[in-house]
Amino acid sequence: MTSPVDTDESAPLLPNGSGTVPASAHRTFTDVLKGRGEPTWSSSLRFYLLSSWVNVLLIFVPLSAAAHFAQWDAGIRFALSFIAIVPLAKLLGEATDQLSIQLGQTLGGLLNASFGNAVEIIVAVDALMQGQLRIVQTSLLGSILSNLLLVLGMSFFAHQFSGKLEGTFGATAAQTSTSLMTLSCLTLVIPAAYHAAEYNGEAKFSSGLRFLEAEPDAPDPHDGSLHGLLIISRGTAILLLLTYLAYLWFQFRTHKTLFEEVKTQEGQEERAKMSMVSAGTCLIAVTIITSFCADFLVASIEETAEKYHIPKPFIGVVLLPLVSNAAEHVTSVWMAMKNKMELVIAISIGSSIQIATFVIPLLVIIGWAVGQPLSLFFADFETIILFVSVLLVNLLIQDGKSNYMEGLMLMVLYVVIALAFWVS
Template identity: 35%
Template sequence: MGKIFSILVFVGVPLSIIGTLLNWSSVIMFVVYCVTIIALASFMGRSTESLAIVAGPRIGGLLNATFGNAVELIISIFALQEGLIEVVLASLTGSVLGNLLLVAGLSFFIGGVKFKRQKFNVFDARHNSGLLMFAVIVAFVIPEVFATTMDESTTISLSVGVSIILIALYLAALFFKLVTHRGVYQHNGEMEQEHEEPEWSKGKAILILALATAAVAYVSENLVHTFEEVGETFGWSELFIGVIIVAIVGNAAEHASAVIMAYKNKMDVAVEIAVGSTLQVAMFVAPILVIISLFLGTHMPLVFTVPELVAMVSSVLLMVVISNDGESNWFEGLTLLAAYFIMAIGFYLL
């Protein structure tokens, strides 16, 4: 898999530059940009994993939290600069749906086909369930309810206040898991992962991470410019592009990692990728984008559409019910996948 991504990077980055300079078709470049970003994201993930092993679990956890959704954050910032607030909010929705339903569903299904019954840390599952309920059902629904009686400036003020609280609680959650309660709820199978060898040295990992991040920023800026023409060509709405396309591209590398881990029966890691990434999006990426938008021309409120909210709340409730017993099987995975495709059809037809 690593060799394939390496080839895609060495082919995709030059093609992205050449195609941009020569003004190739937006549809062709959309495909090139998406494939290139997915390949670059895999390099970012591998370098972050190497740094996490070298630096230790505490700093490693912080690194993974920071760079886990870096690609989507970069794409969203450039989309905000273009005034595409609907695409940004839709991509945040898509990340929540994609992680909880598509990624977790594929992980449970593929792992469940090989192993009839898979277990993961039930204490982590219940801890994450509470945070998911808070982040999506409380922090996302409340601004929507209150915004109906507020003007635009007051809604922005409410969104900023909610965002600051979300970031503070997210940092507190990291402190809880990595410092005060590190190892308290450790699963028996987690000990065997402590003596890993990093793929790259510290210096090499930092260099690759810096270069990959810079390349993603360049390609993402150009990707955003193709949205309008691609939407008109295929009849896709901004909502569908954000919820399905941008969300899948921005999280593709870690999606693949979760499925591979499930296939290896490392369900603690697979579930942490799926649920942990969702928490990063809801409690860190979304509020950070709200604050960043204050310094750009377009201010983004933390107010989603009713279909987006219903879809996110439904996916959270379904994931909480399925994962709270600390076990999974292929049928539970199929149930999550079915929910994702039902919602994808709905967003396509909107």
């Protein structure tokens, strides 16, 4: 017969009187790599690599590297790198989503702020380090326009296939987000207005796109307004970063009830299909691979544009965002077809806010640190386009409803803008 002492030593009592050792008391190294109840590494990787047919395009990743180092034709190098980034963008989005599901609302929001636009950041940082400041500006502007007009427009249009004539979403939360977008848009108007006021007309360009065409990769160091533009841009960048942090606090802490419907829908719809460690590891690995593909892509842009007579602004504003936002395009349209319009607003407008108030200011600060004179001064043409785009989106979502006609209007404006950049 087992003595009471033996029983106490072999099965220590829990506070509730149970003689069973809790599972969490003996966590092995394997448990650390894969939390209890989480998917295994094999199932996580199987889901990550086989969940979408788009991953077939991963074959273009080594092909783009081979083309780059073998110095193939610029057009071929550009095309291979362009296609290679498509599945990488999808994988980045998938890993981010899986981590967000497990980390909860606040940490998930911070994670999306950091990695949700990873491709845009990687391409822009790589172009910044190479001194191609116009590619930085046009690619980020294109990301904003793509999300605000194309993604949102396609989602509004696709919503009709959900079986409902109108989509509904929280007007207050959406209006707060677009108001922040309006603020970031106005911060681009101020440098343009300052340049117009200070420029004395004696430089080798006149204004707008002629200025950008004459100096495609950097502001003119002989322009008397450059010093003031950099001071305005860097100061504004710091303020925008602080404003973005305040917006995160507003969204996830003080006024989170305004956004609760989005989180509730996400929680009901999704369960993690990857363990946290495997998702984090995949996120880091794919980010590193994407950085190399982005380097190959940026290195081929200038030669491709010159050889095939493709306007560099068109590449930056239209082509690059289509690749980097591929995952967001698919997700937003799919959610619209499921009548989850709150998620559509969070994806399209939320991503635009991240670019405008986090990524662009961050790159201005990085440029300041590495000696690249990146500023918030965009061409007059680009500033006007962004302003009217934000204005149209504000007008369409202020009633908290959407329909296919509003989506059609957004898409038409995007196509008109693409045509304008094609002939610029």
